[in-house]
Amino acid sequence: MGRASDGSLHARVLPGEEIELKDDGGVRIVTPSPDRVAPPCRHFKSCGGCAMQHASDEFVSGWKAGILSYALSAQGLGTAIDRIETSPPETRRRAKLTGRRTKKGAFVGFHAARSDDVIAIPECRILSPELRARFPGFEVLARLAATRTTDAELYVTETESGADVLITSPRELDRELRETLPAIASQHGIARITWNGEPVATLAPPIVRLSGFPVEPPPAAFLQATGHAEAVLATEVERIVTGASRVVDLFSGCGTFSLPLARGAVVHAVEGDERLLSALDRAWRGATGLKTITTETRDLFRRPLLPDELRAFDAAVIDPPRAGAEAQIAELAIGGPGVIAMVSCNPVTFARDARTLVNAGYEMGKPLLVDQFRWSAHLEIGCGFTR
Structure with a gap:
């Protein structure tokens, strides 16, 4: 956002730029920011799919890091961000x-x-x-x-x-x-x-293919938006739970994390959509060299896994939708395993759920930020918690 001489804010104007308002409501850039670049797509001015093509990659990365930092600071969490991984253009699948x-x-x-x-x-x-x-x-x-x-x-x-x-x-x-x-x-x-x-x-x-494993997902199934983001997040999750022999994958989808984790651990995948679990089960049965993956269809918003169930696992992976996983996080805070890998697409609910875990004695690692929705306000977060 930039500011006109009357103090009003305008989209697609960068901080520090001087602008003039046109009679039709548009703006003319009088003094451009050093971070202003030519939008790479000819549809940018009219299409609402992208919001930040007029800004340099460095500016956008800093802006997205600021979004996460602000959400964390609102919860009293001041941890530094590990790094930002940005998916290349033209990779949205x-x-x-x-x-x-x-x-x-x-x-x-x-x-x-x-x-x-x-x-x-x-x-x-x-x-x-x-x-x-x-x-x-x-x-x-x-x-x-x-x-x-x-x-x-x-x-x-x-x-x-x-x-x-x-x-x-x-x-x-x-x-x-x-x-x-x-x-x-x-x-x-x-x-x-x-x-x-x-x-x-x-x-x-x-x-x-999820981490190289062929999967036939149901129509419009959730997948990470780019293969690049999927690979980065899967690698980060594997790093966080290294050494665990039994892992529970909460909101597992059709196996983004369950399949690669099964190379070294027994995995229990829990998901509310039976179609996704069926796709995961077929993929596991058709693969070689994997340890056991069991599946459970369960609404984790209404029936989260309880502490006596969670005690069976060395580590947990949780990748909830944008609303977060308040009910399941509360049970993890009470009796979760010593290691939790959390993946989130919403900085606000991520910070809320992270605060709950930290209050319960977990130590929060440095979040990894993945920008797979280039030139938009959306971002993905991967972070480890230990106690």
């Missing part, structure tokens, strides 16, 4: 795209900032080249899925077999679609199409 009908056809893109407008993004600098290459197919699907008054949403994931696409549409799945969609998938290199939750066309199992 999953995204939620909006499909919009037009008079001539349809297009897919991201929403403009704070707007219902949808911006086509054929040259997006965050999505992988593989996903961008599938845009013609996504546009064909959008033309079928959207109406003239209602957009469709396409949850797309890059896999080894082609794109995996989950569509949410106001249009019901009818006989015509059932006959048409497999041909579209074949023509446009789409491995699987799921329409309003129902798989319609699967030309090949959509395989994603």
